[in-house]
Amino acid sequence: MVDGARNTDLKALGDEQLIAQVVAGCDPAFEELLFRYENPILTFCYTFVRNRETAEDIAQETFLRVYRNAARYQPVAKFTTWIYKIAANLCLNELKKGQLRNCRSLDEPAGRNPDGTRIIEHIADQKHGRPSTEAEKHEVQELIERALAYLPDDQRTTLVMVEYHHMLYEEIAEIEGLTVSGIKMRVKRARESLREALKFLEAENNT
Amino acid sequence: MSDQATTQPKPQEISCAQVRALLSEYVDCELTVQDRANVQNHLALCVKCGTESSRMTGLKELVQLWDGLKSTPNFHEKVMQQYISESRMMDSKPFTDAADQARQGTQRQEQIAEDKREARPNSLATLVAVALAVAATAVLIYFLFFSNR
Numbered sequence: 340m341v342d343g344a345r346n347t348d349l350k351a352l353g354d355e356q357l358i359a360q361v362v363a364g365c366d367p368a369f370e371e372l373l374f375r376y377e378n379p380i381l382t383f384c385y386t387f388v389r390n391r392e393t394a395e396d397i398a399q400e401t402f403l404r405v406y407r408n409a410a411r412y413q414p415v416a417k418f419t420t421w422i423y424k425i426a427a428n429l430c431l432n433e434l435k436k437g438q439l440r441n442c443r444s445l446d447e448p449a450g451r452n453p454d455g456t457r458i459i460e461h462i463a464d465q466k467h468g469r470p471s472t473e474a475e476k477h478e479v480q481e482l483i484e485r486a487l488a489y490l491p492d493d494q495r496t497t498l499v500m501v502e503y504h505h506m507l508y509e510e511i512a513e514i515e516g517l518t519v520s521g522i523k524m525r526v527k528r529a530r531e532s533l534r535e536a537l538k539f540l541e542a543e544n545n546t
Numbered sequence: 547m548s549d550q551a552t553t554q555p556k557p558q559e560i561s562c563a564q565v566r567a568l569l570s571e572y573v574d575c576e577l578t579v580q581d582r583a584n585v586q587n588h589l590a591l592c593v594k595c596g597t598e599s600s601r602m603t604g605l606k607e608l609v610q611l612w613d614g615l616k617s618t619p620n621f622h623e624k625v626m627q628q629y630i631s632e633s634r635m636m637d638s639k640p641f642t643d644a645a646d647q648a649r650q651g652t653q654r655q656e657q658i659a660e661d662k663r664e665a666r667p668n669s670l671a672t673l674v675a676v677a678l679a680v681a682a683t684a685v686l687i688y689f690l691f692f693s694n695r
Contacts, residue, residue: 364633370626378614382614403625403632507576
């Protein structure tokens with residue numbers, strides 16, 4: 340089934356059941372996994388490499404590796420942990436290959452000592468039912484992306500795993516090959532860096 | 547209800563510094579029941595830490611608002627085409643093939659072991675031949691140089 344239509348029976352199955360179907364040679368089961376994870380995996384890769392084209396290439400390779408290694412998948416590990424681990428390894432290899440540095444610098448002065456609160460409040464206002472236009476939504480998305488871009492790579496990826504992918508510290512620790520306390524520290528530092536980034540953006544908006 | 551009451555931990559007093567150190571985990575619901583109770587207890591009484599907690603929640607909500615990247619039909623199509631071409635290359639029974647490959651691997655290893663077993667007598671024969679050649683040379687040297695004396 341390459342016509343893009345989604346099989347309703349397969350939609351009801353769990354990831355682990357779908358992967359078993361993939362092993363049995365069921366194409367629609369693979370496509371259902373693709374439907375489920377294409378956006379999250381693409382976003383995950385983008386958080387690492389900060390380039391849509393590269394993120395798409397890595398995401399594509401991630402899905403193909405899922406297929407190639409489906410028979411070796413052990414249901415003791417969550418499917419999400421497994422697929423994100425594949426993606427994370429591919430992204431790290433890409434970063435090593437290109438020696439990319441993907442965060443911006445916060446070295447410039449923050450200006451009139453803002454604390455980033457106004458930006459947070461502005462966004463919170465839009466979230467809580469205030470009428471928001473497409474332009475405003477776009478503005479918020481751009482702002483978040485800009486703020487995230489200032490975070491060091493490891494902090495950004497970990498924070499996005501917590502907030503966007505809703506992963507538990509334990510799961511992130513498994514994907515990143517760190518201890519849970521290491522992840523706790525990293526999330527804490529990521530939030531401090533994010534606040535610094537918002538201060539910087541707020542100062543930039545004021546000038 | 548009474549059961550629930552008995553399982554609720556009794557909050558202990560903790561300092562502002564301790565609360566600040568735990569806030570990130572608190573907003574992520576990653577604290578132990580006891581630590582969570584301690585933080586909640588402190589937040590109910592301390593305005594400054596309450597404000598800090600709200601800011602932390604604000605930061606969390608901010609990142610959660612991010613829509614991330616949206617896949618395009620082109621991307622979906624590309625992955626499916628690649629998948630189809632790979633799976634067809636494996637003769638529509640990819641995992642039987644994988645099992646065959648594993649079996650072939652085992653057979654190859656067995657063949658290597660067999661070869662080694664066969665190779666062992668050959669090496670022994672070579673060793674014996676070399677030993678005989680050395681002995682013959684020694685005898686020849688003896689007769690050439692020492693037999694006349």
